[in-house]
Ligand SMILES: Cc1cc2nc3c(=O)[nH]c(=O)nc-3n(C[C@H](O)[C@H](O)[C@H](O)COP(=O)(O)OP(=O)(O)OC[C@H]3O[C@@H](n4cnc5c(N)ncnc54)[C@H](O)[C@@H]3O)c2cc1C
């Protein structure tokens with residue numbers, strides 16, 4: 001009989017959570033194996049979610065020239081004429097390259113890689129089903145199996161025209177019109193990508209707001225920008241009836257809750273994901289699971305079985321690549337007492353890669369009201385800064401600061417506009433370190449840069465609390 005290989009740690013899944021956990025444990029000298037069921041590495045982070053959608057957004061910006069319009073009056077009108085090959089080309093380059101980078105990182109750290117589907121035999125043994133069936137033994141196991149797009153029964157997914165966030169990445173025809181169901185992060189990002197490409201885009205959402213966790217004013221600002229790009233949002237609505245014709249040239253017919261009918265070329269379902277635990281045999285070995293096929297863990301990311309941990313999308317909220325990587329590293333701290341990274345930062349940013357980008361950290365104005373904080377706000381607009389003007393950012397991008405009136409401590413930063421997801425990190429430091437508006441105005445930035453947005457939002461906030469306003473932020477001249 002073949003001897004069973006023994007590991008200190010076996011990681012299931014090579015997404016952001018699994019990769020970072022595996023290489024950290026290996027770096028500290030532990031014997032680590034990683035099992036991945038796909039031929040490619042990186043999970044939703046690299047292959048089907050984060051990086052492909054971010055690359056498609058950059059492609060859409062480039063092909064449409066949407067941000068150059070304000071600079072040279074360029075209007076490429078390229079959307080519909082663009083071939084699907086042009087649209088997907090860069091996405092394929094990025095995912096193929098990042099696949100190699102993840103594999104190289106794992107190999108360089110000496111992690112043993114197994115291709116196949118993992119399932120628990122017992123709490124210390126895993127079966128790997130693939131070309132060869134193998135069993136390996138683990139002191140600790142990390143479940144980092146991610147999530148998959150939820151498929152309600154009434155949607156006839158054919159993955160050609162009726163798509164989820166995985167199959168949208170392999171379309172063979174570029175649509176003239178698309179309906180996106182769900183105005184969560186995935187729905188809004190893809191809707192604005194197609195909107196920028198000149199595709200007639202509809203979003204159907206069951207609530208009266210998009211991205212409910214955002215500061216309301218920012219969420220409304222994004223809705224306004226979407227409307228400018230000819231995206232139609234159908235609020236408090238849903239798809240209740242679906243007709244998928246045999247003939248590809250005929251439109252999909254979507255019956256809405258409101259009684260309206262939408263005829264479109266393509267449909268994207270973006271209304272939720274579930275944890276990927278099918279076939280793992282969690283139930284067989286007694287690992288506690290929760291709603292939407294998630295694994296239940298404590299603050300150390302440990303399940304009810306002490307040698308089995310779980311991280312990333314499979315444990316649910318916040319289900320981000322950024323936080324999943326950290327959770328992987330933190331779980332390893334607790335397995336092997338590396339004493340370096342004990343818990344997830346309590347303040348982290350949200351970055352939504354819509355057109356325009358949105359990013360936030362700290363509290364929203366609604367939360368300030370709810371918690372009865374005596375707060376003030378300060379605004380500054382991209383178009384009022386020299387860098388914004390040079391870049392041609394003449395639309396309604398802005399930065400909003402929320403601060404405590406008495407102490408002037410910054411409590412929240414909200415940005416809508418170009419590079420919002422980059423700019424937010426300075427705001428995160430302000431919130432984490434409880435910096436005040438006075439600290440902010442005493443800071444010298446490179447000039448001209450978009451960081452001026454912070455300085456002028458502070459001046460605006462200070463003017464608001466002093467009741468002295470020489471001009472209004474964003475005042476059109
Ligand atoms: C369209 C989209 C856009 C996104 N954009 C962003 C973004 O901009 N920023 C951000 O921070 N997050 C974003 N996310 C979320 C991010 O992709 C996920 O939070 C992240 O990938 C989760 O990492 P993970 O390692 O937990 O799981 P995954 O990345 O899903 O990886 C899990 C891996 O486990 C493997 N696996 C599963 N079951 C088994 C098994 N039984 N045996 C062996 N292998 C198995 C899978 O094949 C997969 O490779 C986005 C997600 C989507 C869908």
Ligand SMILES: NC(=O)c1ccc[n+]([C@@H]2O[C@H](COP(=O)([O-])OP(=O)(O)OC[C@H]3O[C@@H](n4cnc5c(N)ncnc54)[C@H](O)[C@@H]3O)[C@@H](O)[C@H]2O)c1
Nearest residue numbers: 182183184185186187205206238270271272318319351352
């Ligand atoms: N930039 C990022 O950080 C980023 C980008 C994409 C995805 N993600 C991650 O992926 C996760 C999943 O994203 P998601 O957008 O699929 O889910 P979600 O749960 O965030 O959003 C789903 C949306 O669909 C709506 N909805 C649900 N059922 C509906 C129905 N029947 N009819 C109409 N509307 C309906 C919901 O009200 C909600 O607005 C997110 O929670 C996020 O963590 C992150």
